[in-house]
Amino acid sequence: MRLNKKTKIVVALLLLAFLAAQFYRPTIAVEKPDEKRLAHFSPEVDAILRRACFDCHSNQTALRWFDKITPANWLVADHIAKGRAVLNFSTWNDMAKPDRNAKLWEAVNQAIQGAMPLKSYALVHGAARLSVNDIQVLKNYVKELAPKQEADTAKEAALASQYASLVEEKARPDTLPADVNGIAYIPEYKDWTPISTTQRVDNGTIRIIFGNEVAVKAIREHHTNPWPNGTIIAKVAWDQLTDKQGNITTGAFKQVEYMIKDDSKYKATAGWAWARFKTPALVPYGKTSTFTMECVNCHRPMKDNDFVFTAPIQH
Amino acid sequence: MKNILAYLLPVILLAACGRADNRNDAASLPRTFNFEKLQLKTISTVINPAKGTTSTLYGNANALLALRVPDSARAGEKTLVLVTWKQQEDARWFGARIPAGLEMIEVVKTGTAFKDPAQAQYQRYNEKGTAVSATNDEQQQRIGFITSIKPAVMP
Numbered sequence: 235m236r237l238n239k240k241t242k243i244v245v246a247l248l249l250l251a252f253l254a255a256q257f258y259r260p261t262i263a264v265e266k267p268d269e270k271r272l273a274h275f276s277p278e279v280d281a282i283l284r285r286a287c288f289d290c291h292s293n294q295t296a297l298r299w300f301d302k303i304t305p306a307n308w309l310v311a312d313h314i315a316k317g318r319a320v321l322n323f324s325t326w327n328d329m330a331k332p333d334r335n336a337k338l339w340e341a342v343n344q345a346i347q348g349a350m351p352l353k354s355y356a357l358v359h360g361a362a363r364l365s366v367n368d369i370q371v372l373k374n375y376v377k378e379l380a381p382k383q384e385a386d387t388a389k390e391a392a393l394a395s396q397y398a399s400l401v402e403e404k405a406r407p408d409t410l411p412a413d414v415n416g417i418a419y420i421p422e423y424k425d426w427t428p429i430s431t432t433q434r435v436d437n438g439t440i441r442i443i444f445g446n447e448v449a450v451k452a453i454r455e456h457h458t459n460p461w462p463n464g465t466i467i468a469k470v471a472w473d474q475l476t477d478k479q480g481n482i483t484t485g486a487f488k489q490v491e492y493m494i495k496d497d498s499k500y501k502a503t504a505g506w507a508w509a510r511f512k513t514p515a516l517v518p519y520g521k522t523s524t525f526t527m528e529c530v531n532c533h534r535p536m537k538d539n540d541f542v543f544t545a546p547i548q549h
Numbered sequence: 550m551k552n553i554l555a556y557l558l559p560v561i562l563l564a565a566c567g568r569a570d571n572r573n574d575a576a577s578l579p580r581t582f583n584f585e586k587l588q589l590k591t592i593s594t595v596i597n598p599a600k601g602t603t604s605t606l607y608g609n610a611n612a613l614l615a616l617r618v619p620d621s622a623r624a625g626e627k628t629l630v631l632v633t634w635k636q637q638e639d640a641r642w643f644g645a646r647i648p649a650g651l652e653m654i655e656v657v658k659t660g661t662a663f664k665d666p667a668q669a670q671y672q673r674y675n676e677k678g679t680a681v682s683a684t685n686d687e688q689q690q691r692i693g694f695i696t697s698i699k700p701a702v703m704p
Contacts, residue, residue, distance in 0.1 A: 339643075339644055342643060343642055343643050343644070346643050347641070373643060376643075376644070380644065383598065393702070396702045397699075400617075400702050400704070421704075423703075424590065424591065424703045425590065427585075428591045428605055430573065430648060431594045431603055432639070432645050432647055433596050433603065433645065433646040433647075434644060434645050435644050435645065435646065436643075436644030436645070440596065442591060442594055442701070444591070456572065457570075458570055459568045459569060459570055459571045470703060472701060480597075480598060480599055481595055481596065481597055482596040482598060483593060483594070483595045483596070483698065483699070484593050484594060484699075484701035484702070486702065487701070487704060490704075514702065516704060538568060539568075539571050539641075540568075540571070542571065543639075543641050543642055545571055545572060545573040545641075545647070546571065546572055546573060547573045547576040547577050547578070547648060548572065548574075548577035548578065549577075549584045549585065
C-alpha cells in the first residue's frame with residue numbers, strides 16, 4: 235500500500251505529538267523502604283503482597299517499561315496515588331495494631347471477592363494475579379489474628395459502666411451529634427426492624443443490623459437490589475461478651491453506622507450517605523468530608539449488590 | 550413473526566434477569582407468625598457457639614424495662630420472643646458468621662416479674678411457625694435462660 239502525501243504528513247504529525255507527549259509525564263515517587271514502618275508478616279504472605287499489592291499499595295512501586303509511556307503513565311500514576319491513600323504497606327506500622335488487623339482482613343476480603351488486584355492492572359501485570367493457593371495462605375494468616383473468644387473481666391467491667399449510665403439515662407448527649415457531612419445521629423434505629431445479625435470473628439464484635447420502614451417494605455416486596463431511595467440501614471456493634479456457659483452476647487456498645495439511600499443526592503458516594511458514631515458519647519467518625527471514600531472502598535466488592543453486605547431477613 | 554421474536558427474546562431476557570434480589574430467604578420468619586403485628590422492640594442477640602446457633606431477643610416495652618431493671622415489679626403483660634437460627638459462614642465477608650435457616654421461635658409471657666418463672670407461660674414454634682410441645686423441665690430451663698438475657702446498650 236502506498237500512502238499519499240497528506241496521509242504521510244498526518245502520520246508524521248501524530249508521531250511527533252506522541253514523542254513530544256513523552257516529555258509531559260507525571261511524577262511517581264518511589265522510595266526506599268523505612269524498615270521500621272514497613273509491613274512484615276510471614277515470608278509466604280510477604281511474598282504474595284509484594285507481588286500482587288505493592289505496586290499501588292506501597293512506596294516501592296516497580297514500574298514496567300509500558301507503565302512509563304504517555305498516556306498510560308497518567309492512568310498508572312492516578313491508580314498509585316489512590317491506592318497509596320487507601321492502604322500503604324510502606325507506612326503500615328504507623329497504624330495502631332487493631333487498625334492494622336482490620337485493614338489486613340479488609341484487604342484479604344477484597345482479594346477473596348476478586349475486587350483486588352484491579353482486573354485492569356492484573357491483565358497487564360500477570361504476576362500480580364492471585365491463585366487459589368495464594369488466597370488460602372492469606373486466609374490462614376488473618377485467621378490467626380482474630381481475637382480469642384473467652385470470658386474477659388475487662389469487657390464485663392466496660393459493659394457494667396455503660397449499663398449504669400444507660401439505666402440512669404445519662405449516656406446520650408443532650409443534642410444529637412452530626413458528622414462532618416451533616417449526617418446526624420438517628421436515635422430511632424432501635425425501634426426499626428432487625429434485618430440480620432453478624433458475629434464478626436475477625437474483630438470480636440457482635441452486630442444487629444436494623445432497617446427502617448422503607449427498607450422493611452423493600453425486603454417484603456423483593457426490591458432490595460437496588461434499594462429504594464429513603465432506605466436507611468443501621469448497623470450497631472458491641473464487644474463480644476462470652477459468659478460462663480460459653481454463650482456470646484452483647485458487651486459494651488462500640489458504634490452505630492448508617493447507610494442512607496438517595497441515588498441523586500449521594501451519587502458521588504455510590505448512592506448512599508455513610509456515617510458512623512462511636513462510643514455512647516456518639517462521637518462522629520471522619521475528620522474530612524472525604525472519609526466516606528473509606529466506606530465506599532470497603533463496600534466496593536458488593537457493587538453488584540447495591541454496596542450492601544447484609545442479606546436481609548424478612549420478619 | 551419468528552424474526553420479531555428472535556430480536557425480542559434477548560431484550561425480554563435481559564429485562565427479566567436484572568440484578569439478583571438480595572434476601573436471606575431461608576432465615577425469613579414464617580408469615581403465619583405475624584411478627585410485625587406484635588410490634589416488639591429488639592432487646593439483644595445471643596450466639597451459642599457449641600450449637601452453632603444465633604438468636605435475637607425481642608419484647609414489648611414492658612418486657613424490655615423489666616429486663617433492664619430486674620428487681621422492678623412492673624405491672625402489665627410482658628412478652629418476650631426469642632428467634633433462633635442456624636449460623637453459617639458469610640460468603641460476602643470472610644471472618645463473619647450470619648443467620649442461616651430458621652430453627653425455632655420461643656415466646657414467654659408473664660403478668661408478674663421475670664424472677665418468678667413458674668408464673669410464666671412458654672410456647673415454642675418450629676421453623677414453619679407451627680406450635681410444638683416442650684417438657685415442663687425444658688420450659689422452665691428455657692424461661693430461665695430467656696429472662697436472664699440482658700438488654701443490649703443502645704444509646
